Amino acid sequence: MKFFADSADIDAIKELNDIGMLDGVTTNPSIIKKSGRDILEVTKEICDIVDGPVSAEVTAVDADTMIAEGRKLAKIADNIAVKVPLTWDGLKACKVLTDEGTMVNVTLCFSANQALLAAKAGATFISPFIGRLDDINMDGLELIEDIRTIYDNYGFETQILAASIRSVNHMKDCALVGADVATAPTSVIQAMAKHVLTDKGLDAFLADIKAAGIKIL
Helix, strand or coil, rough: CEEECCCCCCHHHHHHHCCCCCCECCCCHHHHHHHCCCCCHHHHHHHCCCCCCCCEEEECCCCHHHHHHHHHHHCCCEEEEEEEEHHHHHHHHHHHHHHCEEEEEEECCCCCCCCCHHHCCCCCCEEEEHHHHHHCCCCHHHHHHHHHHHHHCCCCEEEECCCCCCHHHHHHHHHHHCCCCCEEEEHHHCCCCCCCHHHHHHHHHHHHHHHHHHCCC
């Protein structure tokens, strides 16, 4: 499973990328707002760091303006994936941009039917929001499973990009059910390395090292 950072934090993105833990980045208007920077400027900087896809979201809701914004965003770098909402207009924009050779990430997916439409429109990525479904007592992971089955049944090449990741358990479960990509806050990706027994074992090793006076350098 590929890891995308759902972030515009340049330092955190660099750290993950430098140790090979990053396959791409996703952003959205809320993330850009939090960064306090211009969308074109920060997106360009991220594209210069990461070789993989960098999702940049349109701000329009009608197809024609989405297409125009998508074309402008695509000029930032070759690895831009234009992010459009899963609306009828968004699907229209997806089809046009895809036909022009631009990667498209169709976001705000909450049903298997929506995911099927996105694949038919040629989406590069479909982004089901599992955390938001969990918030309303629905099963976000079940949606990933349903999309996986449908895409595999018909050979769709659209990649399932699990979004709205809230925990390390979400990351594990997405991998188990066959998501192609999971996009998560950098803190969640880093937390995957943590385990109480790892900490306990390291403490014991350090105590023995100190008692034995072991030195390597």
